[in-house]
Amino acid sequence: MASPQNIVNAAALQKDIVDSFSTSVTISSSPQQQFSYMSSSPTNSFMSPTGRRLSTSCAPAKALKPFSTGDVKILLLENVNETAIEILKGQGYQVEFHKTSLPEDELIEKIRDVHAIGIRSKTKLTPKILAEAKNLVTIGCFCIGTNQVDLEYAAEKGIAVFNSPFSNSRSVAELVIAEIICLSRQIGDRSIELHTGTWNKVSARCWEIRGKTLGIIGYGHIGSQLSVLAESMGMQVIYYDVLMIMGLGTAKQVSTLNELLNKSDFVTLHVPEIAETKNMISTEQFNQMKNGSYLINASRGTVIDIPALIHARKTNKIAGAAIDVYPNEPAKNGADLFSNELNTWATELTSLSNIILTPHIGGSTEEAQSAIGVEVSTSLVKYINEGSSVGAVNFPEVSLRSLTLDQDNHVRVLYIHKNVPGVLRTVNEIFAQHNIDKQFSDSRGEIAYLMADISDVDQADRKSLYQQLLQTPFNISTRLLY
Numbered sequence: 001m002a003s004p005q006n007i008v009n010a011a012a013l014q015k016d017i018v019d020s021f022s023t024s025v026t027i028s029s030s031p032q033q034q035f036s037y038m039s040s041s042p043t044n045s046f047m048s049p050t051g052r053r054l055s056t057s058c059a060p061a062k063a064l065k066p067f068s069t070g071d072v073k074i075l076l077l078e079n080v081n082e083t084a085i086e087i088l089k090g091q092g093y094q095v096e097f098h099k100t101s102l103p104e105d106e107l108i109e110k111i112r113d114v115h116a117i118g119i120r121s122k123t124k125l126t127p128k129i130l131a132e133a134k135n136l137v138t139i140g141c142f143c144i145g146t147n148q149v150d151l152e153y154a155a156e157k158g159i160a161v162f163n164s165p166f167s168n169s170r171s172v173a174e175l176v177i178a179e180i181i182c183l184s185r186q187i188g189d190r191s192i193e194l195h196t197g198t199w200n201k202v203s204a205r206c207w208e209i210r211g212k213t214l215g216i217i218g219y220g221h222i223g224s225q226l227s228v229l230a231e232s233m234g235m236q237v238i239y240y241d242v243l244m245i246m247g248l249g250t251a252k253q254v255s256t257l258n259e260l261l262n263k264s265d266f267v268t269l270h271v272p273e274i275a276e277t278k279n280m281i282s283t284e285q286f287n288q289m290k291n292g293s294y295l296i297n298a299s300r301g302t303v304i305d306i307p308a309l310i311h312a313r314k315t316n317k318i319a320g321a322a323i324d325v326y327p328n329e330p331a332k333n334g335a336d337l338f339s340n341e342l343n344t345w346a347t348e349l350t351s352l353s354n355i356i357l358t359p360h361i362g363g364s365t366e367e368a369q370s371a372i373g374v375e376v377s378t379s380l381v382k383y384i385n386e387g388s389s390v391g392a393v394n395f396p397e398v399s400l401r402s403l404t405l406d407q408d409n410h411v412r413v414l415y416i417h418k419n420v421p422g423v424l425r426t427v428n429e430i431f432a433q434h435n436i437d438k439q440f441s442d443s444r445g446e447i448a449y450l451m452a453d454i455s456d457v458d459q460a461d462r463k464s465l466y467q468q469l470l471q472t473p474f475n476i477s478t479r480l481l482y
Ligand SMILES: NC(=O)C1=CN([C@@H]2O[C@H](COP(=O)(O)OP(=O)(O)OC[C@H]3O[C@@H](n4cnc5c(N)ncnc54)[C@H](O)[C@@H]3O)[C@@H](O)[C@H]2O)C=CC1
Pocket: 144, 145, 165, 166, 168, 169, 172, 217, 218, 219, 220, 221, 222, 223, 240, 241, 242, 243, 270, 271, 272, 273, 276, 277, 298, 299, 300, 324, 325, 360, 361, 362, 363, 364
């Protein structure tokens, strides 16, 4: 329990430790501060990724405030939803918000100073930029895709990256359903014509979608959600995935991409941007598609070869396409930004008929953005305040049940280290003079993360523990919470 004495002592310890604290997050001078969204409540028990029950205690959970929350700086870019701003400001953090992504030089300037950054799909966090982020503890991708962050480099620097794995999946699936109908009825073209005064009532080459075959490439969160919606509208669904996945409803997995392309009236892509998916649909694949079929891409811009798509449409191999994502996308909203300067083929693409182009809005609904804001900011707060890395995409997932208010003189150690032999022996020797209340460690590739709650630790011990851990040759980043 925080007493005035604790607070004074904490402030004294903070003064000693702050200079050498590798992450520059200062030790708390406000341990009594309450926090709302992320705190494990007394009744809150949850399972770890490995299925272990993490909390069974009925005692009130202790809010670990390792630092003065007012010192924590968060940079939010790309118009991240206001739910996130509320949660992060509710912690007392300093939040700087920008509606757009930032040019590289400005981003480098700002990232030097912050402990967490929140981005969407446009901000590229490259090694060059992350190398400057001396204080950065965590990154929040307020979206599904994490290809814009160098995940491995971030892990090597001890920076945990979180995303929102499915909060916008439904929104993307609904957009694709809309596009299937719009393409098969040429609605985009009819609308453009009427906007410019032309009445063009036609039925030639306009079709119902009932009974047509939808081929889904990538049957993950979005692909499988789409499958259910498409079947309910009378479509037959086949899918291709590198994994064997059980089909929902009567959807059937096919064993090759070519089989899917040969059989589908509509082909839609829902794969991540990885080396294997670059130009996954190019000239050879267009040749495999049925004459007069349609292509939809709401995954990532690099997944289809756009010049090959332009050729396929010009030659009427395909009857139309809907594209939501592009190899290069403007950093902000505005006129004349989708130009040949950005993508050399822009004018050619925009001049074609029955091509629906949308500005990366697959996940852009109020519902999705609000849910993503809550989910990702809560992950950031749990990581900053409690050390829990559950849900991290580049990092071992580690969590411990909460310390409780009656557990005085405890410290929570968060030790991110190189995954090499001898670490546990060294660390447990450092802990040896104290009681290890609980401990959990996991690794992922070359990075490992150890969380331990240690009891019987006074102020001087905390400082000594901290310094000894910092001096180990395996240390990547160490934080103490109490
Ligand atoms: N347009 C937009 O606004 C949005 C776009 N996205 C994009 O959609 C992508 C997919 O999202 P989710 O369905 O949530 O991902 P997911 O990870 O749940 O599913 C991806 C599926 O693709 C499969 N896959 C991977 N490589 C493959 C390959 N070479 N061939 C065939 N299948 C392969 C995986 O096994 C997995 O089943 C995201 O990575 C993101 O880039 C996501 C949300 C919004």
